[in-house]
Amino acid sequence: MTTKVSPSFARISPRNSAHNPINIFKECKKQGRPAFISGPMVRYSKLPFRELVRNYNVDIVYSPMILAREFVRNEIARCSDFTTNDKDRSLVVQVGSNNVVDFLRFIEMIHPYCDAIGLNCGCPVKEQVRSGIGAALMSEPEKVAEMIKAAKDKFGDKVTLETKIRIHKDIQETVRFVKMVEAAGVDWITVHGRTQTTRSSQPANFEAIKIIKESVSVPVVANGDCFSLEDAHRIANDTGVDGVMAVRGILENPAMFSGYKQVPWGAIERFFSIGVSYSLPFRVFQHHLSTMLESQISKQLRLELNNCKTLVELIDWFDAHFMLRRSTEEGYGKGVEVDYLVRPKENECSFNL
Incomplete structure (x- = not known):
């Protein structure tokens, strides 16, 4: 059953405390590893993608940001x-x-339907900043602390709260920020290791994340430059954080936390089944597939994929070029390499054999 939140508040099962991120951090620590987290992505971390990544060793998944x-x-x-x-x-x-x-x-409306709520204090998109949300809040720690405290005063332990931030040019300003929100009652903090104006092409500042981790007692999650399982472990080892969040990396390879270097073909088959079942908007569906396969199929094939205009056309195109198994067929969801019906010549194929 799929639930869309409305005033009628259709009921789903009560939340299990094992799914609370704080308990997940504790369990992962016992296992000697960081929690693996799929971060928020505008348009793309919707229910079908969230279901897909849960097949591949992801512990915690975020929704896209919702404007309150x-x-x-x-x-x-x-x-x-x-x-x-x-x-x-x-x-x-x-x-x-x-x-x-x-x-x-x-919070009143959404908290029965999730395991935690994250306040976005890091989105650098100019439209959001002009509206006073996202990264605009990085200069207003008192306001963020007020919001967190008000929520904790009203809901107490019924609600688990996170703040996702970026770093300031002066790391001590960030330390002041996280200490204030910790004192207000926040349950954990996610830190993107870039400032509001740092380009994604520049390396994330993991030394800054390490300083923040050492400044607070609540769990801290690192975000930035995680594109593989090896990256996740390296980042955790270098910073001491409790979890590692992937965004661009997991959009390209939803199976990255399972150790796959590239998206396995089985994930493509699973995404087809899930996306069609949940009626994911066609252009979002198409973009996911194009992004996943970018490094594995030729530019010509990717151009053809992107030129498909309807879901039916897209399915027909895949069936004409690949062995795309349905959920009832043997071997569904298990393949690793791209399963061509007729393998292209070496100079027509960009994936690594």
């Missing part, structure tokens, strides 16, 4: 912005908000 002001006021926004089901665990719903009233109303 629109969500609490508009039923259409509620139905379009958030969809979940009983398998959607452990789930962190990320929210963009800049005031206590909207934040508390959002």
Whole structure:
């Protein structure tokens, strides 16, 4: 069953404490590893993608950021912005908000349907910053602390809260920020190792993340430059963090935390089945597939994939070039290499044999 949040509040099963991110951090620590986390992505970390990555050793998955002001006021926004089901665990719903009233109303409506709520204090998109949300909050630690404290005062342990931040040019300003939100009651902090203006082509600052980890007692998650399982372990070892979040890396390879260097063919088959079942918007569906296969098929084939105009055309195209197994067929979801019906000549294929 799929649940779209609306005033009727369709019921799903109560949350299991084992899915609470704080308990997941503790369990992963016992296993001698960081928690593996799929981060929030506008348009792309929707329910079908969240279900896909859970097949590949992901512990915690985020929703895309939801704007609190629109969500609490508009039923259409509620139905379009958030969809979940009983398998959607452990789930962190990320929210963009800049005031206590909207934040508390959002939490009241959403908390029965997720395992934690994350306040976005790091999104650098100019439109969001101009609205006073995302990275705009990095210069207002008092406001963020006020929002966290108000939520904890009202909901107590019923709600687990995170803040996702970026670093300041002066790391001591970031340390002051995290200490304030920790004192306000935040349960864990995610740190993107870049400033608001740092380009993604520049390396993330893991030394800064290490300093932040050493400055607070709540769990800390590192975000930035994680494209493989090896990256995740290296980042955790270098910083001492409790979890490692991937965003661009897991969009390209949803199986990265299972140790796959490239997306396995079985993940493509699984995504087809899940995406069609949940009626994922076609262009989002197509973009996921194109991104996953970018380094494994030729430019010509990728161009043809991107030129498909409908889901039917896309399925026909895949069936004409690849062995795309359905969920009822033997071997479904198990393949590793791209399963061509007729393998291209060596100079027509860009994937590494």
